[in-house]
Amino acid sequence: SSAAEGEDKKIWTLEKESELRFEVGPDKSFTVVLLEQSAEIFGVELAVNTEYHFSAGAKVAVFTWYGCKLQTTRTAEVLYVAKDTPMLSYVNTHIQLEARRDQALSKLSKGEKAVGPRVLVAGATDSGKSSLCAVLCAYAVRLGRTPTFVDLDVGQGEITIPGTVSAVSLDSGTLSIEERLSLAAPLTFFYGHDSPGENPELFRHMVSRLAECVEQRQANDRDAAAAGTVVNTCGWVDGLGLELLRHCIDALSIDIVLVMGHDKLYAELMADSEALPDDAPPRTVVKLPTSGGVVQRSAQQRRQGRAARVREYFYGAPHAERRASPALTPTLLELRMDSVRVCRVGGTQLSGGLLPVGQAALLGPTRVSMVKPSHDLLHAVLAVCHPVLKPDGTALVPGEEGGLDDAGQEIADCNVAGFVYVTEVDMVGRRLVVMSPCPGDLPSAYLLVGGIRWSE
Numbered sequence: 001s002s003a004a005e006g007e008d009k010k011i012w013t014l015e016k017e018s019e020l021r022f023e024v025g026p027d028k029s030f031t032v033v034l035l036e037q038s039a040e041i042f043g044v045e046l047a048v049n050t051e052y053h054f055s056a057g058a059k060v061a062v063f064t065w066y067g068c069k070l071q072t073t074r075t076a077e078v079l080y081v082a083k084d085t086p087m088l089s090y091v092n093t094h095i096q097l098e099a100r101r102d103q104a105l106s107k108l109s110k111g112e113k114a115v116g117p118r119v120l121v122a123g124a125t126d127s128g129k130s131s132l133c134a135v136l137c138a139y140a141v142r143l144g145r146t147p148t149f150v151d152l153d154v155g156q157g158e159i160t161i162p163g164t165v166s167a168v169s170l171d172s173g174t175l176s177i178e179e180r181l182s183l184a185a186p187l188t189f190f191y192g193h194d195s196p197g198e199n200p201e202l203f204r205h206m207v208s209r210l211a212e213c214v215e216q217r218q219a220n221d222r223d224a225a226a227a228g229t230v231v232n233t234c235g236w237v238d239g240l241g242l243e244l245l246r247h248c249i250d251a252l253s254i255d256i257v258l259v260m261g262h263d264k265l266y267a268e269l270m271a272d273s274e275a276l277p278d279d280a281p282p283r284t285v286v287k288l289p290t291s292g293g294v295v296q297r298s299a300q301q302r303r304q305g306r307a308a309r310v311r312e313y314f315y316g317a318p319h320a321e322r323r324a325s326p327a328l329t330p331t332l333l334e335l336r337m338d339s340v341r342v343c344r345v346g347g348t349q350l351s352g353g354l355l356p357v358g359q360a361a362l363l364g365p366t367r368v369s370m371v372k373p374s375h376d377l378l379h380a381v382l383a384v385c386h387p388v389l390k391p392d393g394t395a396l397v398p399g400e401e402g403g404l405d406d407a408g409q410e411i412a413d414c415n416v417a418g419f420v421y422v423t424e425v426d427m428v429g430r431r432l433v434v435m436s437p438c439p440g441d442l443p444s445a446y447l448l449v450g451g452i453r454w455s456e
C-alpha cells in the first residue's frame, strides 16, 4: 500500500485481502471514499465515489477482497493498513452456513420441516464477536437471505439500548455502513440491567421468551426459517457467565457455536456438545481467530459506548441528518403520576405500598411489582410496554378494577414498544417529564424500570 498526502486527504492503494483500520478520536470525524474497485466494512459493500462519515469513537476496518483505491479525509487517532486478517476463515464459515441454508430451503419447499443454521458467537470481551456477527449477517443479506440477528449482549448490544435482549429480521434495507444496523422494528425484551449477573433468573427468562418469539416468527416465514439465526452474546464466559451462555445455546436451539479464539471456552463448549444424547440434534463447535484489528475497550469506553447507544436511540445516529432517513425529533412528554404505572421486574426496590413491609424480599426474580414514583426515577431509562389487553380485548388502564395485579405478570413476558428517559420528577405537581424519541402519546401507561440510567 502507499499513501499520498494532500491537505488532510490521503489516497490509499490496498492490495487484495488487506484492510485499512482506523479509530476516530474524540471530537473528530473521519471520511472514507472508495475510488476504485471494491471494498467492504464489516461485510457491507461500499458504493464507489460515496462519502462515508464516521464519528468520534468509531473503530472500523475497510477490507478488500480484490484490492482497491480509497481516499480518507481528516485524521484518525489510529490509521494503518493490515495484510493479516481472519476474513478468509470468516468467509469459509459463511460458505458452510450457506450450504445449510440451501438444504433447509429445499426441504421447506418440499413441505418438509427444516430450519437453517442457528449460529451463536461466543468469546471473551473484545474478541470481535459483534464484528463477526455483522460480517456473517451482511454476507447472508448480500445473497438475498433474510437472517434473524439476535443480540443477547445486554452491555454492548447493537440492536437497541443497553439492558435489552433483541432480535431483528435483516434484509438489504437494514444494513448500513455508518451505523452497521439501521433498524426497522426490532423485537425487544427489557431485562433492565447492563450485566446478566444482576438478575440471572430474569436474564434466562427474557432469553427464553425471545427465543420463543423468534421460533414462532420463523415458523411462519419460510425464507426467515431457511436463513436461520445469528446470535451475539456477552463476553462473560466463566462461572455463572458460562452457565448463562449454555442457557442461551439451549434456549435458541443453537446448532453451530463459533468461539472467538478462546481455548478454554472452546474446550468447555466442545465437551458440552460431545455429551449431548445420541437422539439430540448435533451441535458443531468451531474455533475462529480474532482479528488483530479488534480494539480493546476500557471500562470507561464501555460506559461511553452504552451512553452513546441511548443517545442514538433518542436522537438518531450521528450522521442521520445527511441521509434520506430523517433524524429523530425527541419530544418531552408530561405524564401525570396517577395515570401511569411504573413497574419493576424482580429486584428488591419495592414497593408502591402494595406489600407489607418486609415482603419485598419474597418476590421472585421474575415477579412484577409496582414502584412508587420518586426522585429515584430521575435519569432512569424506562421501557414502555405495549398495551396490556384485558380478556375482552380492550386495553387495561391504570386505576381500573383489576389494575396491575392482574396484568403484572404479562408485563414481564412481553416485548416492549420503546423507551423513554425521565428528565424531571415533580413530586409536588405529581408529574414526570420524560423524553420520547418521537412525538405522540405513549402506546401504554405501563412503564418498566430497571437499573439503566442516562444523563445527557
Ligand code: ATP
Pocket: 021, 022, 058, 059, 060, 061, 123, 124, 125, 126, 127, 128, 129, 130, 131, 132, 153, 156, 233, 234, 235, 291, 292, 293, 294, 295, 296
Ligand atoms: P464485546 O466485549 O463488547 O462484546 P466484541 O467481542 O463483540 O466486544 P467487537 O465489538 O466486535 O468485539 O470489536 C471490538 C471493537 O473493535 C469494535 O469497536 C469494533 O468496531 C472494532 N473492530 C473489530 N474488528 C476490527 C478491525 N478489523 N479493525 C478495526 N477495528 C475493529
